[in-house]
Amino acid sequence: MSTTSQRTDSDDVMRLSSGIALEEIVRPDEGLISRRIFTDSEVYELEQERIFARGWFFVGHESEIPEPGDLVTRSVGTDPAIFVRDDEGQIRVFLNSCRHRGMRVCRTDRENASFLRCPYHGWAYKNNGELLTAAAESHYEEGELDKENLGLIPVAQLGVHCGLVFATWDPQAPPLDDYLGDMKYYLDLIFNRTGGVKVLGTPQIWDVETGWKFATDNFTDNFHVFSAHHSLVELGMLPNDPDFASHGTMVVAEEGHILHLTPGAPTDEYAFMGLPQKLRDQMPEHLTPEQVAMAEKVAYSAGTVWPNFHWLQLMSSGTLGQRDVPFLNLRLEVPISPTRTRMWSWLLIDVDADPEYEKASYETYVRTFGPAGIYDQDDMENWEDCTRASLGPAARKHSLHHTMGIHRPLDESWPGPGRAYADSYGEMTQRSWYSAWMRFMTSGWSDAQDGGER
Amino acid sequence: MSTTSQRTDSDDVMRLSSGIALEEIVRPDEGLISRRIFTDSEVYELEQERIFARGWFFVGHESEIPEPGDLVTRSVGTDPAIFVRDDEGQIRVFLNSCRHRGMRVCRTDRENASFLRCPYHGWAYKNNGELLTAAAESHYEEGELDKENLGLIPVAQLGVHCGLVFATWDPQAPPLDDYLGDMKYYLDLIFNRTGGVKVLGTPQIWDVETGWKFATDNFTDNFHVFSAHHSLVELGMLPNDPDFASHGTMVVAEEGHILHLTPGAPTDEYAFMGLPQKLRDQMPEHLTPEQVAMAEKVAYSAGTVWPNFHWLQLMSSGTLGQRDVPFLNLRLEVPISPTRTRMWSWLLIDVDADPEYEKASYETYVRTFGPAGIYDQDDMENWEDCTRASLGPAARKHSLHHTMGIHRPLDESWPGPGRAYADSYGEMTQRSWYSAWMRFMTSGWSDAQDGGER
Amino acid sequence: MSTTSQRTDSDDVMRLSSGIALEEIVRPDEGLISRRIFTDSEVYELEQERIFARGWFFVGHESEIPEPGDLVTRSVGTDPAIFVRDDEGQIRVFLNSCRHRGMRVCRTDRENASFLRCPYHGWAYKNNGELLTAAAESHYEEGELDKENLGLIPVAQLGVHCGLVFATWDPQAPPLDDYLGDMKYYLDLIFNRTGGVKVLGTPQIWDVETGWKFATDNFTDNFHVFSAHHSLVELGMLPNDPDFASHGTMVVAEEGHILHLTPGAPTDEYAFMGLPQKLRDQMPEHLTPEQVAMAEKVAYSAGTVWPNFHWLQLMSSGTLGQRDVPFLNLRLEVPISPTRTRMWSWLLIDVDADPEYEKASYETYVRTFGPAGIYDQDDMENWEDCTRASLGPAARKHSLHHTMGIHRPLDESWPGPGRAYADSYGEMTQRSWYSAWMRFMTSGWSDAQDGGER
Amino acid sequence: MSFLADLRAQAQLPPVLPHSELYGRVSEFLHHEAELLDAYRFAEWLELFSTEIEYRMPVRTTQFLVDGEGFNDFDFFVDDHQTLMTRIKRLETEFAWAETPPSRTRHFVSNLRLTRDEESGELAARINFLVTRTRQDLDYQMFTGVRHDRLIPDGDGTSFKVARRTILVDQTVITATNLSVLF
Amino acid sequence: MSFLADLRAQAQLPPVLPHSELYGRVSEFLHHEAELLDAYRFAEWLELFSTEIEYRMPVRTTQFLVDGEGFNDFDFFVDDHQTLMTRIKRLETEFAWAETPPSRTRHFVSNLRLTRDEESGELAARINFLVTRTRQDLDYQMFTGVRHDRLIPDGDGTSFKVARRTILVDQTVITATNLSVLF
Amino acid sequence: MSFLADLRAQAQLPPVLPHSELYGRVSEFLHHEAELLDAYRFAEWLELFSTEIEYRMPVRTTQFLVDGEGFNDFDFFVDDHQTLMTRIKRLETEFAWAETPPSRTRHFVSNLRLTRDEESGELAARINFLVTRTRQDLDYQMFTGVRHDRLIPDGDGTSFKVARRTILVDQTVITATNLSVLF
Ligand code: FES
Ligand code: FES
Ligand code: FES
Ligand SMILES: [Fe+3]
Ligand SMILES: [Fe+3]
Ligand SMILES: [Fe+3]
Numbered sequence A, B, C: 001m002s003t004t005s006q007r008t009d010s011d012d013v014m015r016l017s018s019g020i021a022l023e024e025i026v027r028p029d030e031g032l033i034s035r036r037i038f039t040d041s042e043v044y045e046l047e048q049e050r051i052f053a054r055g056w057f058f059v060g061h062e063s064e065i066p067e068p069g070d071l072v073t074r075s076v077g078t079d080p081a082i083f084v085r086d087d088e089g090q091i092r093v094f095l096n097s098c099r100h101r102g103m104r105v106c107r108t109d110r111e112n113a114s115f116l117r118c119p120y121h122g123w124a125y126k127n128n129g130e131l132l133t134a135a136a137e138s139h140y141e142e143g144e145l146d147k148e149n150l151g152l153i154p155v156a157q158l159g160v161h162c163g164l165v166f167a168t169w170d171p172q173a174p175p176l177d178d179y180l181g182d183m184k185y186y187l188d189l190i191f192n193r194t195g196g197v198k199v200l201g202t203p204q205i206w207d208v209e210t211g212w213k214f215a216t217d218n219f220t221d222n223f224h225v226f227s228a229h230h231s232l233v234e235l236g237m238l239p240n241d242p243d244f245a246s247h248g249t250m251v252v253a254e255e256g257h258i259l260h261l262t263p264g265a266p267t268d269e270y271a272f273m274g275l276p277q278k279l280r281d282q283m284p285e286h287l288t289p290e291q292v293a294m295a296e297k298v299a300y301s302a303g304t305v306w307p308n309f310h311w312l313q314l315m316s317s318g319t320l321g322q323r324d325v326p327f328l329n330l331r332l333e334v335p336i337s338p339t340r341t342r343m344w345s346w347l348l349i350d351v352d353a354d355p356e357y358e359k360a361s362y363e364t365y366v367r368t369f370g371p372a373g374i375y376d377q378d379d380m381e382n383w384e385d386c387t388r389a390s391l392g393p394a395a396r397k398h399s400l401h402h403t404m405g406i407h408r409p410l411d412e413s414w415p416g417p418g419r420a421y422a423d424s425y426g427e428m429t430q431r432s433w434y435s436a437w438m439r440f441m442t443s444g445w446s447d448a449q450d451g452g453e454r
Numbered sequence D, E, F: 001m002s003f004l005a006d007l008r009a010q011a012q013l014p015p016v017l018p019h020s021e022l023y024g025r026v027s028e029f030l031h032h033e034a035e036l037l038d039a040y041r042f043a044e045w046l047e048l049f050s051t052e053i054e055y056r057m058p059v060r061t062t063q064f065l066v067d068g069e070g071f072n073d074f075d076f077f078v079d080d081h082q083t084l085m086t087r088i089k090r091l092e093t094e095f096a097w098a099e100t101p102p103s104r105t106r107h108f109v110s111n112l113r114l115t116r117d118e119e120s121g122e123l124a125a126r127i128n129f130l131v132t133r134t135r136q137d138l139d140y141q142m143f144t145g146v147r148h149d150r151l152i153p154d155g156d157g158t159s160f161k162v163a164r165r166t167i168l169v170d171q172t173v174i175t176a177t178n179l180s181v182l183f
Helices: A041-051 A175-181 A184-191 A212-217 A229-235 A290-295 A356-370 A374-389 A428-442 B042-053 B177-179 B182-191 B212-219 B229-236 B289-296 B355-368 B376-388 B430-444 C042-052 C176-180 C183-191 C214-215 C231-234 C289-296 C355-368 C375-390 C426-443 D004-011 D023-039 D041-045 D081-090 E002-011 E022-039 E042-047 E083-091 F002-011 F021-038 F042-048 F080-094
Strands: A007-008 A012-014 A032-034 A057-062 A070-076 A079-085 A090-093 A111-113 A116-119 A125-126 A132-135 A157-161 A164-168 A197-198 A204-208 A251-255 A257-262 A300-305 A309-316 A323-338 A340-350 A399-401 A419-422 B006-008 B011-014 B031-033 B059-063 B068-078 B079-085 B091-095 B108-113 B115-117 B125-126 B131-133 B157-161 B162-167 B197-198 B204-208 B249-256 B255-263 B300-305 B309-316 B325-337 B342-351 B399-401 B419-422 C006-008 C014-015 C032-035 C058-061 C070-076 C078-084 C093-094 C110-112 C115-117 C124-126 C129-135 C159-160 C162-168 C195-201 C204-208 C249-253 C256-263 C300-303 C308-316 C325-336 C341-349 C399-401 C419-422 D051-060 D070-080 D103-117 D123-134 D140-155 D159-169 E050-062 E071-079 E104-116 E123-134 E139-153 E159-169 F049-060 F073-081 F105-117 F124-135 F141-154 F159-169
Touching: A007 A374, A007 C162, A012 A125, A012 A428, A032 A356, A032 B011, A032 C249, A057 A070, A057 A079, A057 A197, A090 A164, A157 A175, A157 A184, A157 B091, A157 C256, A175 A184, A184 A251, A184 A257, A184 A290, A184 A300, A184 A309, A204 A374, A212 A323, A212 A374, A212 A419, A212 A428, A229 E071, A229 F080, A251 A428, A257 A428, A309 A356, A309 F105, A323 A356, A323 D123, A340 A356, A356 C093, A356 D041, A374 E071, B011 B042, B011 B430, B031 B131, B031 E123, B059 B068, B059 B079, B059 B197, B059 B325, B059 B342, B059 E139, B068 B091, B091 B157, B091 B162, B091 D041, B157 B177, B157 B182, B182 B249, B182 B255, B182 B289, B182 B309, B212 B325, B212 B342, B212 B376, B212 B430, B229 C014, B249 B430, B249 C058, B255 B430, B325 B355, B325 D051, B325 F105, B342 B355, B342 C110, B355 D070, B419 C176, C014 C426, C042 C325, C042 C426, C058 C070, C058 C078, C058 C195, C058 C325, C058 C341, C070 C093, C093 C159, C093 C162, C093 C204, C159 C176, C159 C183, C159 C289, C176 C183, C183 C249, C183 C256, C183 C300, C183 C308, C204 C375, C214 C325, C214 C375, C214 C426, C249 C426, C308 C355, C325 C419, C341 C355, C355 E071, D004 D103, D004 D123, D004 D140, D023 D140, D023 D159, D023 E104, D041 D051, D041 D081, D051 D081, D070 D081, D070 D159, D081 E123, D103 E123, D103 E139, D103 F021, D103 F105, D123 E139, D123 F105, D140 F105, E002 E104, E002 E123, E022 E042, E022 E104, E022 E139, E022 E159, E022 F105, E042 E050, E071 E083, E071 E159, E104 F124, E123 F141, F002 F105, F002 F124, F002 F141, F021 F042, F021 F105, F021 F124, F021 F141, F021 F159, F042 F080, F049 F080, F073 F080
Parallel strands: D051 D159, E050 E159, F049 F159
Antiparallel strands: A007 A012, A032 A399, A057 A164, A070 A079, A070 A111, A079 A090, A116 A125, A125 A132, A157 A164, A197 A340, A204 A340, A251 A257, A251 A419, A257 A300, A300 A309, A309 A323, A323 A340, B006 B011, B031 B399, B059 B162, B068 B079, B068 B108, B079 B091, B115 B125, B125 B131, B157 B162, B197 B342, B204 B342, B249 B255, B249 B419, B255 B300, B300 B309, B309 B325, B325 B342, C006 C014, C032 C399, C058 C162, C070 C078, C070 C110, C078 C093, C115 C124, C124 C129, C159 C162, C195 C341, C204 C341, C249 C256, C249 C419, C256 C300, C300 C308, C308 C325, C325 C341, D051 D070, D103 D123, D123 D140, D140 D159, E050 E071, E104 E123, E123 E139, E139 E159, F049 F073, F105 F124, F124 F141, F141 F159
């Protein structure tokens, strides 16, 4: 649905058609975010154009399509896409829609193909996107069929960092390298710590009846664990200490790119993300000494590349009486409607992991996270019930409160880039996320990514 | 969805974004109401702001939460709410949404609780709404957490009449006492006739695929019975006389607050609402002589407190060959979408009723009304098929016809307040309802409730 | 939902509320049609008013209601309608909505009735639409109930050609005869070829999760067959020649009224639409010699009366090893939402067909077309996947390509009316369809139907 | 509620096993009954019920498990033989609009468990039910839950009468318009 | 319609009871058949049908009950052995797009009733069917109704062939895109 | 995947027929198990499982049929006895929010097929499952698929323990919020 929301130059604010200005109802600096933006369909439609048609989005990991012709189907933003390695070995991402009549060209989740033939009329594309043959070509008169320009529609830009493939539909977007900026330092810390990481198997995908931002908001939130996952506290599988996950650092690497790095119990087991010694030993080769020192103090980390891509580097146990085991999980929220979101979740493993560790990491992830995970399932319940409570005309006049740490001083001693804050309980990261959201919603690219939390 | 509907001061009408003025398509004085307003999503969205965020809504009956800590979950307007008796015994109504991240704080239909703990991060509220503890409180810097002002959001105003609890989200709304005005006289007649009434058990709740106003329109409509419930005529359970329910009075107590009072067969059995003698004997103690005389002539009554709360005081039988038994039923329509509505239905019983009568009244209600009732189920069929026939672009250009009794003279002899009309077949009540609807849709509170049917 | 889309006189284009002009994104002359118009809800809402409230729509065939009182329920445009033969034998079409409170008056798919009684309050209408009795008539005061003017709402205009009944809700629409114009020549060719055609049994009805125009676009598309129905090529039931269905003629009879006439294999079996000799022999009696000569070269024909009515005159086989048999199929798309469409499909048979041929034609149709047909089921898959690939904010910025035959010269030798093109592979017909769509969407009736493809 | 305790007590009795004749006959009986309902053969259906039938569907609410299963003191159905008869006669008029024209229902009888009280000879049958409904041109609606029947032998003991039926629905909010369907 | 009368006549025969061997074998046969369909083993599935198979799904309309059950003179399926074979061969090509990539269907066989014509030895089996379908990343679609099969003993009499199948759907409007699914 | 080959091999064994005592006992066992789950009697439910239980639900993807049924190397569940115990203990806390307050589930056990390995005496039971869920005031959610169980005789041989359970879901995208439900 289109809307008449517009930026009025006269007063320089973004007004919804009801006259409400986004600037009035979303005030990240004060930690006040209106419930309205989480469920409103006009805001949702604006997001499609201003965020999902413009931003950088995670597509997948290089390791998912190792061989020429390997192909999986994905979403880029909210558009269906093909993530393929072409016959030359180059990674490409295309809109999954035939240039002719718009048919989904690839209709499986995964296959290996040198060319893709559209079922409708048979247009055939090479896996590098070129149009090989149209249908009934001889029936086009001269000049009617510009085959050169009718290949699959590629994303406007594609970028890879640590094997993580991102893409944007916007040619005006800054290059990925600039977009990630100081976040690369932390992506390296997580994804480049050893001789590389790879995706295990296939992602889990499931739909949750939630506005997408309720899910997104949850990922760098460390202090929900004690309550939201209190069943595990009750079972003795999490420390019975409300502050247990607070002894770390929260970082705003760039506006909207946010993370925390948090130590576990003060034992060697929880050092270096809990990785096996063999993998720990690889770190100095791949990380700077500063990063290695940082990694030593990390058992738990979550980060968000704005807007909807997250990593979870966690240690947990899915089994009473068993030790915590680390795993590295990637997450993506793809909005389906104002109140429905598709969740994607991948498990990564260090390529040099031993089989026993890989198995333990795999089983721990599956048991604790993903739709059947004994942690994750309660998160979804929260997102859905937040959504349902934010739909009515009374509720949407009220703000959520993200005020924790508004006055917290910067941790000037932090060696890494970005704005760091001691104590990994806080809402600095979410405020930064909503600041970035406001930039996207109200500005063009030129001013969408400068500055920090004011 | 937001809209650009607005009141244009220049021509002083409320225009939809298509340019259509509500004043043109809704003309209660002429009995012409456009099908458009029953299913249109822009009208629905306007209703959310202009009616459901502003009006007075039935929440429940005091007897549903007799003990401190008793709590049931409800809707107030279209927002989720908690209806609770606090530890001091005071009745309170709150938005069911945590001040922190908006989570539904109470997630059952009923419980008894001294405090409510939010699952997400653990904020705990006392049952009087005060915030007892937030999460990770020590991680807030000074001034970041204003606990005093972060209690559950109460309704703006709460009012009780005859144990019926009403609430509004609008601080500008007139007090309930003023809002009900002359309707209190009739509420007293029904709900204060004996030593009090109480809710039996729990409400029935069910969803109907109808625009909410098709249901609302039906409640004071007495002349649908002979056709809509003709199966009961056929079985001999209703008189085979199309005029059988017409020998009463229709009253517009205040604009939008409407009712009828209708006698049954001219026997003692149908006098005084058909109540057992023991209860009839209580009437003089609770009602004025004028009201007692009125009650004597009532077997059937239905009334609406604008917009969506109704009583049904009826006598019927769910069983071939068995006598009619009275019951007192409360109804509420809560819109879910332009074409979907949640129906709530409560059964009340006089507190001094004998067990046998209570049982008979209960069984009669369950068998005849509610979703499985042999009367009610046919009403829902009508509402749904009215809705489906009113969706198309041709249908919505045409008006429904509520013209019966436009020229009917006032019954000047009527002893009670309000505008009364002899003959309880007529559409005076619905016209008044739509007049009130127009006031709410087009005006502020100052002019939303004066005047009468012109 | 209403919108603020409007034609701005200043720049004389039709702008969506986002500012996009339809004229920019739909350019039939260039064969460029934006994906946006296929799934956008603002466009959908505009279509309701500008197309479905104004156009001429197929209602049914006279033979479906042969006897007085025969009645079937239909859609006219997107409004529910009653298609009835009154007691005088006259065919009538009414909005299926009671004048009183809007109830569906007829609630079956088919019945025979002299009058229709509304379930809600019992208003009774004669099958010519007149209001016979209202409810509680004696309770209306004088002048309150204008029975003369409260009959069922008839369509504004009704027209019949070759037994095909069309109707429009728009009194300003040109008469059917003018609207069909030169298309009548071809309708005669198909529907008046023998001593008449009649509907067999009852239509098949099913819902497809597609924008309606993706389905509509497919009907005069001849060159999809080789790919979309390639399973039948593989089985040897279609020629293994991509050009096999190209040797005919495409005709734009009037802007938007389009068809193709295509020969089959060059044998007598495929001449004269493959009809049995007995029926072929009737042709000279009903058609002009020119038309008979035309019919001789037709095995396959599909045509569209703008916007959503189609015929399919085809020869096919549902059984390996069995000969092709002809059938005549009527189709209608009724939009339910921007992405959902109800499909109607009727089978016609020549009234003078022998039982064996009728049976063979019937079985062939059922096995090959309709929801279980081994051809048709793959078409629906295409429409749904086109729809799903056209929803996102990236996809909707891109156009579909209907460029085949843009420069194709007219076939000046064609004896029939309209603009004809040799070669029945081409997108001339669809471009004409979208030109008509643009006229309807942007103009009033006076200029909605002149001119041709520029 | 007390009726739940009663139902639970019956469920504790040793099961009559599926390969037994008794289970077979009860299974056939319940399938036959379902067929009668779906075929609008209501009068025949009612003949399968004892004149003492207690037919009940309690209202359910969402409560914490510690507070019970959410069946409180209210019902959607509380019928006896005469009221069921009334419902059926009503359906047979041409004016019961909720079922005129008729819905198409399908009663799926699943997971039959059977117990027998050795002393009284009474049988307790419980099933998982799935009832689908479509009417006019509308999409499916659905009802699920557990149904507990007390059966008493009838005639020569090879057939039965339903003496008590308790229908425990899964939904707290009936999302399917109305309960014009029998269970 | 006449075929309905025929089906009703068969249903009047005394039931073969669920604990009997015959019922057990028919039950196993129908479950086996359902499994073959859901596992895309179409050729094996067709082997369970007599070469004389009449396979039919009539179109349903909403009518008043007094006017019948709404099955009029039109069908969604009217197949014989050769046309079923054609469907199956088609599904085995890689180009039957409605099922390429394949849907995931699940055929639930419920409420089996069985009768046997003592004279001819022919069996009539009727079930309530629920068929669910999901394909690609889409949500569920659903089909329900009653299916009537005429079975003839096969081989040593312990297995069967389906000689006639009549599929009576509950919906008048198929809300599930198409009927690329077999029943 | 190799586990599919294993399951297919078992399915090739001759069927234990529905009228047999063994089938009857397995049927009763599975219905009993389903009832325990729907009644939140999780501890009793787990007693029906061998301590060696392998409990698994693989993730499914849409692939062309020639590429297989779409079960690749990832799971939604990969549990053993100790992890199932952990899930159950968790559900018994009052803080497992996804099930506090509890969902109302209904497990429909359908199309039971049973085979027996003559040598080992092990049983393989496969069913079509339909699980419906409603919670709070929400509409139905649904899960379907095939479930393969390896059963081993327990005690005097009249009951069983589940030694391996493989749950093959039909959906590639779980459209039902989460998998807080057990199968
Ligand atoms: S839509 Fe792809 S070839 Fe026509
Ligand atoms: S949402 Fe309630 S405590 Fe955070
Ligand atoms: S709605 Fe038809 S009679 Fe009242
Ligand atoms: Fe969490
Ligand atoms: Fe009524
Ligand atoms: Fe086709």
